[in-house]
Amino acid sequence: MAQLLSPLPGTFYRKPSPDKPSYKEDGDSVAKGDVIGLIEVMKSFNEVKAESDGKITFMAENEEPVMAGQPLAEIV
Amino acid sequence: MAVNVIKPGLSTTVQDLGRPGYYHIGIPLSGAMDRLAAKAANWLVGNKEGAAVLEAVFMGPELKFTEEATVAVTGAELPPKVDGEVRDTWTSFKVKKGQTLSFDFLKKGARAYIAISGGIDVPVVLGSRSTYALGALGGFTGRKLEAGDKLPVGKGRAVKEGRSVPEKLRRGPGQPAELRMIPGLYWHRITEAAGKQFLADTWKVANEADRIGYRFKGGKPLEFVAREQPFGAGSDPSNIVDACYPYGSIQIPSGTEPIVLHRDAVSGGGYFMVGAVISADMDLIGQMQPNTPARFVEVTMAQALKARKDRAKLIEKIKAGL
Numbered sequence: 001m002a003q004l005l006s007p008l009p010g011t012f013y014r015k016p017s018p019d020k021p022s023y024k025e026d027g028d029s030v031a032k033g034d035v036i037g038l039i040e041v042m043k044s045f046n047e048v049k050a051e052s053d054g055k056i057t058f059m060a061e062n063e064e065p066v067m068a069g070q071p072l073a074e075i076v
Numbered sequence: 077m078a079v080n081v082i083k084p085g086l087s088t089t090v091q092d093l094g095r096p097g098y099y100h101i102g103i104p105l106s107g108a109m110d111r112l113a114a115k116a117a118n119w120l121v122g123n124k125e126g127a128a129v130l131e132a133v134f135m136g137p138e139l140k141f142t143e144e145a146t147v148a149v150t151g152a153e154l155p156p157k158v159d160g161e162v163r164d165t166w167t168s169f170k171v172k173k174g175q176t177l178s179f180d181f182l183k184k185g186a187r188a189y190i191a192i193s194g195g196i197d198v199p200v201v202l203g204s205r206s207t208y209a210l211g212a213l214g215g216f217t218g219r220k221l222e223a224g225d226k227l228p229v230g231k232g233r234a235v236k237e238g239r240s241v242p243e244k245l246r247r248g249p250g251q252p253a254e255l256r257m258i259p260g261l262y263w264h265r266i267t268e269a270a271g272k273q274f275l276a277d278t279w280k281v282a283n284e285a286d287r288i289g290y291r292f293k294g295g296k297p298l299e300f301v302a303r304e305q306p307f308g309a310g311s312d313p314s315n316i317v318d319a320c321y322p323y324g325s326i327q328i329p330s331g332t333e334p335i336v337l338h339r340d341a342v343s344g345g346g347y348f349m350v351g352a353v354i355s356a357d358m359d360l361i362g363q364m365q366p367n368t369p370a371r372f373v374e375v376t377m378a379q380a381l382k383a384r385k386d387r388a389k390l391i392e393k394i395k396a397g398l
Contacts, residue, residue, distance in 0.1 A: 008134050009182065009186075011366070041086075041134065041283050042283065042284070042285065042286045068182035069181035069182065
């Protein structure tokens, strides 16, 4: 079990763009290196990647303001 | 000696105390957004206050040292690690030849200043080593750091490790942050009620906040005094005939989201400014994360000058203690 922490403060997005589906849904399998969301800060979007393999459960909502070090998801 | 950049962080730039004297021809001040922190970092490692340091925003870089050096990290609480072992912020420590300096997650603040004994030895451009990335001027080839860069570092003098700035002298923004401001030439463009509202509202730092300017959102839109727009001004009521934008000036395009111009600001344009944040509080802005609540507090010129003096005393006190 591993929590995926936000590397940056900003806004968390679970989708690549507003009209696209989410990168991952709760319960989906992810592999290390998979993009699971974006953090927007300073006019740029930064990809958040899984750091381990497993099933993902999100702990932050789409468009939620997040702090650096805040858990975004759990990968079990 | 050189420091090799393994990972650059989000946006890490070489900065010193800036490049004043060219703003009238469009080249901004640049330099550290939190000048107190940059000076303190330099003093901790035995550098002059104006030596070039690294400014890392939100996320630290990973740096490999090719020679031993003394390092200090000030400003934001971005815990430094030497070969994985955590070191204190605002305190000098040694990094040995071959060791790697990396950083933990940001705990508080926004910008960390990484001083290395000897200073970052990039060429001086128009009197400063600061990076002005928009203009590709100064710093490390005019841009933020990238993986693979070899940063030249000057020859330092030996200083003890463990030198530290007392906690009570480290200043950051409160919650909400209070930014003191002086109403300016264009204050009359908004109604009296709008002026009161601007000062009463609690604003929040938007995601669009960088070295050029800090945008705030969440307050009520401002109402303008009706007028026939003068020749040369745009049609929006927030437009003016182009004017100079001072460092710290607060423009409010369309009366909705205030923008405080900071070290890499444009020097002029056609938006009215309600006033300017006083110089003593500009360092605080550099330490504000997105979503930080903030209020604008009106002060007089006399109060602003007193605040500047107090700030200078605080900086002297830090210097005297090292």
